[in-house]
Amino acid sequence: MTTPLSRSEAKDRTRRRLLKAALTILDQEGEAGLSTVKVARAAGIAQSSFYVHFKDMQELLRVLAEESGARLRASMRRARRRAREAPGDLDSHRETFRIPLEAACRHPELLRIQLRARHDPSSLLRDFAVETARAYREHHAADLAALGYTADDERDRRRLEMIAEGINAATNALAIGHLEGRYPDLDECADILTALSRGALRLLRHTSGGAAQRESGGHPEPGPGGDGLRR
Amino acid sequence: MTTPLSRSEAKDRTRRRLLKAALTILDQEGEAGLSTVKVARAAGIAQSSFYVHFKDMQELLRVLAEESGARLRASMRRARRRAREAPGDLDSHRETFRIPLEAACRHPELLRIQLRARHDPSSLLRDFAVETARAYREHHAADLAALGYTADDERDRRRLEMIAEGINAATNALAIGHLEGRYPDLDECADILTALSRGALRLLRHTSGGAAQRESGGHPEPGPGGDGLRR
DNA sequence: AATTTCACCGATAGTACTATCGGTGAAAAT
């Protein structure tokens, strides 16, 4: 019945089982729960056979980070291409925030792992986490540039970076909330992110336009000092 | 020269040294680097003497979380009282965002530890992290209520929660950025947060006022569909 | 058919940590 696998095919299958098992354990128990014993058992081989496939756990995690990173980037690219092909005009702004949100939710285990590793000095996946965060930020900055928001001077560039970092953090938080079932509607999450960025980008916009910065009436502003922001 | 310490005083001093040492190691090496060996050595006692003061590492972390939580809450209370006493009118809105930012930066190690533990299923400090995040969110929701933003129906209440969660995440991200030296000016961080929330709160405001929701002119909106948000 | 290769196995030495034990000396109580 089962096709007799060649030796290299069988080895590759085992290797993939090891990577898959490691990812599952990483997600469920965290990096602390990871060991060659558990990963090998979950993959159905002896603990010592782990070393046939990887030099040590660090190498497995390096490979896992590389593959996951590639998967994430591909996922993001696909989503962006889809967004370009169906512009929808009205939705294009919201799509900017929906795409990273969807990318994050498509790989929940990677999101959780990345959030943990990001601030853990002992994590072997820290580089992966930092790199992923950087990719998100750059993606976002590019999208904002496409929407016409530019940063000319030093100050605005720093502000744009702060906004991107804040929005990225909010995106992750809402994605987690969505995965936990608290925010079932992903469109609503995207709306919140859109609204968050809308206010912040006004800080940048006034450098380019002319008669900007005026607020519409009917809103009780916190004080008589314009929009309450220092410059 | 040195006053001869009573036995209980000496014991208490040692206990505090253990807690302090644990906090430092936790911050520098993460929870994975924590062990009775290291903590005891850093506190200047034998490893076995650790158990004179704590049943096990879990109990030490419980005590540490309780004390740190109390410290954080006290820090937050002080900051809010200070803000109330010097209202400053124009600054009151920004203060709303500056206070948690300052509270986070006043205890960098607690911020980092909390961010790590938050999503780590194996962390013994997870309850502490979740509780701290909840306290931040509630503090923020209360401040928003004080500024006149109310959530009447189910939908608005959920949106307020999402905004608070997003702003909280952004606050932590900017606080980390500030501690890492990338954003030296804490006021600027507060400005960004103020601006972020300003856009989002507009989603809520229209339920109370009458002729709200109109945008001021001069801004190139993404499309002809109003502000591009679904309702 | 004979030989070589190699993925996998069990056994095990080495490492790091936890938690308990009896012993000790100085503080505290009598």
Add this chain to the structure above:
DNA sequence: ATTTTCACCGATAGTACTATCGGTGAAATT
């Protein structure tokens, strides 16, 4: 002055994991 208490010590048994070793049988090569 004598006894008791107890914070701290060193030693050690027990646990979990890492990484290496020689052995084995089936696939691959000759």
